[in-house]
Amino acid sequence: MIKLENVVLASPDQMKFIIEGMRNPMNSWDNSDSSCGKATRETNIQWSDDYFIGTNDANLMQRLSNACTDHRKFMRMMPVYVRITAPLYWWKEFDTYKVGTVANSCSTMHKIAEKEFTLDDFSTEHLASQTRQVLEITIDDLNDSRSIYLKTKNKxxxxxxxxxxxxxxxxxxxxxxxxxxLANIYKSRKDHKLDEWREFCRWIESLPYSELVTGGME
Incomplete structure (x- = not known):
């Protein structure tokens, strides 16, 4: 199970700044055709409700994206914020991506005894009935330990x-x-055996101008 919510992307001012920087190497700022408010052409890409990536800028972004990481530095400046709920076995793999990521997590160490454990706290969609029973026994044991700890506060x-x-x-x-x-994740994980990774990659495909990540407009 994985849940992705509260997505926040680059603001119009940030996108304007990013595109300006992307054009710095060739001093080609005059060729920029992105706009705030409304699209100037039907082919413009809608980034947000009030910002549209122009055809010239979109073509350059895609060419740089298709080239290599050295040429697409602008993509490192395009932030994506998202609130993710996922099992610990998925987070263990996600933590491979240390460069370019920052995360604030709910603390297992400090808050593990905050509430009673329930089956809904776990990813169980692939458990057979017999295995689910084992987990339910484990949850009972966790709650027994929790009750004891709340009384004793013993480490x-x-x-x-x-x-x-x-x-x-x-x-x-x-x-x-x-x-x-996201481009690195998509390339490595889109066909992964874990459902969570495949769903994560489908979420990537739903982002504005995801072709930069997936290479869908070569």
Missing amino acids: GDWWQMIQLLPSSYNQTRNVMMNYEV
Whole structure:
């Protein structure tokens, strides 16, 4: 299970700044045709409700994106913020992407005893009925340890929860990435065996001008 919500992208002012920087190497600022307010051509790409990427800028962005990472530095300046809820086994793989990402997570260490554990706290969509029963027993054990810890505040009782917690436990993080990071993720993970990665890549495809990431406009 993975949930992606509260997506925040570059503002019109940020996009204007990014495109200006993209054109710095060739001093080609006069060729920029992106606009705020309304599209100047039907072929312009809508970035947000009030910002449109012009044909000239879009073509240059795509050519640079198709070239190589050295030429598409502007993509590192295109931020993407998103709130992700996913199981710990997925976060373990996501943490491979350390460069260009920042995350604030809900703390398992500090808040593990905050609420009673329920089956909804875990990703269980592929569990067989017998295996689900094992998880339910584990959840009961976690709640027993939680009850004891809340009474004793003993670190040894706290450890019972920390080390018993399954990797299917869902954690929420607010994450900042950029289009270059997304391009690396998409290339490596779009056909991954984990459902969460394939769904994440489908989410990437839904972003404005995702062709920069997926290479869909070569």
